[in-house]
Amino acid sequence: MSKIRAAITGVHGYVPDYVLTNAELEQMVDTSDEWIKTRTGISERRIQKGEGLATSDMGVEAVKGLLEKTGTSPDEIDLMICATVTADMPFPDTANIICDKVGIKNVFTFDINAACSGFLFTLATAAKYIESGSHKKVIVVGADKMSTIVDYTDRTTCVLFGDGAGAVLLEPSPEEGYGLVDSILRSNGEGRHYLHQKGGGSLNPASPHSIEQKMHYLYQNGRPVFKAAVSSMSSAVTEILENNNMSKDDLAWLVPHQANIRIIETVAKMADFPLEKVMINISKYGNTTAATLPLCLWDYEDKLKKGDNIVLTAFGGGFTWGAILLKWAI
Ligand code: ACO
Secondary structure, eight states: OOOOOEEEEEEEEEOOSEEEEHHHHHHHSSOOHHHHHHHHOOSEEEEOOSTTOOHHHHHHHHHHHHHHHHTOOGGGOOEEEEEOSSOSSSSSOHHHHHHHHHTOOSOEEEEEOOGGGHHHHHHHHHHHHHHTTSOSOEEEEEEEEGGGTOOTTOHHHHTTBOEEEEEEEEEEOSSTTOEEEEEEEEEOGGGGGGEEEOSSSSSSOSOHHHHHTTTTSEEEOHHHHHHHHHHHHHHHHHHHHHHTTOOGGGOSEEEEOOSOHHHHHHHHHHTTOOGGGBOOOHHHHOBOGGGHHHHHHHHTGGGOOTTOEEEEEEEETTTEEEEEEEEOOO
16 A cells, blocks of 8 residues: 655645834834845834734634635644744643634644744644544644744844744645655754743743843844754755755755745755745745745745645754655645
8 A cells, every 4th residue: 555645735824914114123223124134135024913912813814714725624624733932822732722713623733842943843743643544634833923022122133033824734645646755854952052032931930030131032143043054954955855866956946944035045055956946935024933934835826836846944943954845736
């Protein structure tokens, strides 16, 4: 019997309406539109505004759209996994909350925290449940409300991040050869010192001290992260192609995590991959952490053709990184 493969059979995304422009950031910190555009490639990002709204609410919009688009009823879903670093609360998990709000009942849910590699780790994990035959319709969500952990007085990080969510439906591929082919997933905890959020966990629970020290905000030392992101994503892309006896010419699309246009361009250059075949939308959303990859697939959906070989790659806090090779099935 041939192996069951997990195929993406639908994709949808959601970004909040509010547009935080570089011009507005110029009024908040000592920065300029020119610096932000040339150093990061970001022109604007979306911010979720409004009382009582959280990461799950963006996930809900992405999932509702996905169910509608794929003609899937909430009762058919048997697993949802959400990638996020900005869970609504420490527990329950955000996938659980999204399911409740969407009307998906009695389902297996959990979250995965792998920072900007979250969607990659989650997609590969979800595929295992399909491949094992235990689950038939799985939703993978990548959602982050980065504006809740960004310090809008720190010019080195506040210009980078935005809010958003994306979701894909995974099902056993009806046709042989389509779907997730391979994955490479890696972590190296030595990198955690360069990119993290110190407060809110068991090491530094919320206290007047943790708040005074701004521990609940994201911290990043950009230069070492930049270097590690370039080398890790480049080597993951090379390795996954080699492992599958493929060359860059066999690929229709490279889908990189959207952290910085210079990182994306360098990764493409190192792989000798033309930029026309690289999905890029960082200019309008910034870095939405776990949402960047599904938001790219959503934005480029009408350019994708059945049978396209696609490599997704990401790098994030941890450090975490990797690549997924898939053959587009729809
Ligand atoms: N506006 C103006 N000047 C600024 C700004 C700003 N917004 N931010 C920093 N600068 C200044 C710095 O203060 C510094 O000035 P100095 O030389 O007087 O000290 C100068 O610009 C250069 O700073 P660098 O940090 O060296 O700038 P760099 O070119 O490295 O760009 C950046 C910074 C954009 C953060 C880059 O390092 C980067 O993209 N890093 C990787 C991001 C990433 O991949 N993150 C991983 C995923 S995120 C996740 O997992 C949650």
